[in-house]
Amino acid sequence: MSTSTASTTGLALEHLTVRFGGLTALDDVSLQVPPGRVVGIIGPNGAGKTTLFNVVCGFVRHNGGAMTLDGRPFRPRPHHLARHGIARTLQGVGQFNGMTVLENVLVGGKNAKGALERCGVAEHAHELPGRLPYALRKRVELARALVAEPRILLLDEPAGGLDADEIAWLEGLIRELDTTILLVEHHMDLVMAVCDEILVLDFGKPIAIGPPDQIKDDPAVADAYLGAAA
Ligand SMILES: Nc1ncnc2c1ncn2[C@@H]1O[C@H](COP(=O)(O)OP(=O)(O)OP(=O)(O)O)[C@@H](O)[C@H]1O
Ligand SMILES: [Mg+2]
Known part of the structure; x- marks a missing residue:
């Protein structure tokens, strides 16, 4: 097994x-x-x-x-x-609410714009994640992990x-x-x-x-x- x-x-x-x-x-x-x-x-x-x-x-x-x-x-x-090339998303949504979507994703790596585009949330880059519908917050969470290019x-x-x-x-x-x-x-x-x-x-x-x-x-x-x- x-x-x-x-x-x-x-x-x-x-x-x-x-x-x-x-x-x-x-x-x-x-x-x-x-x-x-x-x-x-x-x-x-x-x-x-x-x-x-x-x-x-x-x-x-x-x-x-x-x-x-x-x-x-x-x-x-x-x-x-x-450094090991590992990234994770958190169960639920894991963003910091005092930062914009873009800033949250930038925490994980440099190409935040690319990661937001890939996840279809680039148009929300300058909004606060807490104001977005849950499904979009989940996408931001994915972008936050993908930006590290794990x-x-x-x-x-x-x-x-x-x-x-x-x-x-x-x-x-x-x-x-x-x-x-x-x-x-x-x-x-x-x-x-x-x-x-x-x-x-x-x-x-x-x-x-x-x-x-x-x-x-x-x-x-x-x-x-x-x-x-x-
Ligand atoms: N830091 C911790 N301290 C004490 N107990 C913990 C801790 N983290 C998890 N547990 C306990 O360990 C067990 C496994 O928890 P875990 O969160 O890994 O489950 P899970 O499979 O992810 O469940 P779910 O599907 O509900 O997310 C549970 O009984 C949980 O209460
Ligand atoms: Mg769990």
Whole structure:
């Protein structure tokens, strides 16, 4: 089930464990993320998806296991992420409200105009993000990550709160991007459409890993979601 053979390129998580006091938020999670792949991470609320991103970004320290980037030990620190070519979006919207859209995106890199254009929000560059509709704020959040021109992009529920048209736009963007992507998402149609591989977490434990067709039909995955809905 887990893929623990070290790859020479890309990101590898090897037997990661994270504990918050008595709670095990990630429990022996291994994952290979080769260059150019779109890897989905799904699971019920509280499964540990955002925690996994926090570990990759150095916001949270793991208690066990290790990570490698291009075969070398990887001990991330948030302020070194850009140097490693890693960028993330935050669950929800993550902008500073005292700054304009343009200023928010400039925090992440130089070509803010290009990133705003790519996300279709350049005309809102001089507005405050808090005044924009939620869907446009989500696009600003994407631009904030894309401006760093990351080679590994971590998207935390980018479709959350969006309507079908916005999700279709997002699907197009994900397909166009020439970037390795880790996608945390509850919108199953999007996950199944864009991911090469999907890791399923439940209470921090990996319960399945494989291509979309396999995950769709996995009874353990259905059980995890039914349990969460009960
Ligand atoms: N900094 C923290 N301190 C203590 N507990 C935490 C912390 N961060 C997360 N947790 C707990 O760890 C577990 C996993 O949380 P996490 O946010 O990773 O879940 P998630 O899969 O992203 O859920 P959701 O789909 O709701 O976003 C939850 O029980 C959560 O309450
Ligand atoms: Mg989360």
